[in-house]
Amino acid sequence: MTDGRERATGYADLFRLDGRRVAVVGGASGIGRESARALAAHGADVLVADRDADGAAETVRLALREMPAPGTSAGKVTARCLDVLDEAAVRAAVRDWGALDGLVVTVGTNVRKRISDYTAADFDKVLALNLRAYLTLVQAVAPGMAERGRGSVVGLSSMRAFQVEAGQSVYAASKAGLVQLLRTAAAEWGPRGVRFNAVAPGVVRTPLTDQIAEDPQWYDAYARASALQRWAGAGEIAGAVTYLVSDASTFVTGSVLTVDGGWTAVDGRYEPSV
Template sequence: MTYANLFRLDGRHIVVVGGGSGIGREAVRALAAHGADVTVADRDVKGAAETARLAQEEPPAPGSRTGTATPYELDVLDAEAVRAAAAAWGAPDGLVVTVGANVRKRIVDYTLEEFDRVVALNLRAHFALVQAVAPAMAERGSGSVVGLASMRAIQVEPGQSVYAASKAGLVQFLRTAAAEWGPRGVRFNAIAPGVVRTPLTDQIAADPEWYDAYAQASALRRWAGAEELAGAVQYLVSDASTFVTGSVLTVDGGWTAVDGRYEPTV
């Protein structure tokens, strides 16, 4: 083990699905900065191209190289397109899936169409990607798959039923994949973010009271920036985590560790 290179990814191919914006974009930038050759897959190919441009502009660490970033247009709900993408990618060293959706409504107000869309993006897309990509990783004998779950997989509030259920399902799906492919060297882990300022949280940001309530609920008393999730992704696809699989890495500013509602004088 060369500890100086523990987080380096020189020459490794990492696919980031959902890399056109938000957490996915920042993950691409971090991975490329550590030498990875990143495929930036997204339905929004213009967003993916912008991510690739930003990644290529990252200055390398002294004595190191910046990797590459290449946009790739992909609709994760198109099963045939996912299979074609997997064939084109071969056996990547890492697969990071950041796509997702949320519809915040009480259960009684949810439509079946909304249910289907949230579950499709938060769970079915991950299933399709893993099913298409993991076998090639297993043939090579190594690989790391990272899915973006949520603190809502373990802690809920009114209006989060389908989102929370799909994220909990994603955690258990990745754990099962870890059990099935672990003997062949492929690792599967989830990251569970807290409140992160991305386009997915525009609805909350538009309501100052709601936004501040969320900020005050964590130990750090603030929201995360998307860039603050990049380190967790970097860790889970690097050699720093070679004995980590079937795990959930919580990156929530301490939200799930504290009550967050009342601070007594003691």
């Protein structure tokens, strides 16, 4: 890329990731798995890191099927076992991975309780995975990217960072906190060429939402709440992740890309008779 006004590569290559190394942390299932598959399909070397070693290996198997035909540009996909709550293990893993062009973090958890029922242990569990793990990963990865003058970090927030409901207090707070953490990182490392952005999905069918999906009334209510009146598949979030890692978004940083089917736009889908 040239500085700001002219593009060194053609527009046909905007989303290509040939020669780029991208780590997907939380890649054993859900949005992380589909993001790894999408990144591999666009030519990236992908490291799939997760505490679930078997799930990460399955993601590698699926991602390899997305690779271009033999004789064309194709990256590699490998699995790494990683507990993101082990700070020393994270820093050691990042050293072992070497230079990264992109980092995608999709780890997260939720404890659905009203505030009056929340325990300190519940609070610590949600904040540890939804916020502290992201801080550790950013601290480990961003300096190396800054030394090379480039890099893109994408974190998975949620529409709950902006729009809440009963029982979502700490989860919503952690996702709002993640947005501000990434925005601050964008301010601190932006002058050295490193970008930080968040993707904020709406309701997506993943293992994290199994509790909701198993309740037909709950499932249907969530489907009706968005403009598209349905849930998303995890693969529908992968395009947003790929965009933010790629050269299609080189002037995008400190931003939140909302992928919620219009939920936050229509605010509950009440349609007056007008």
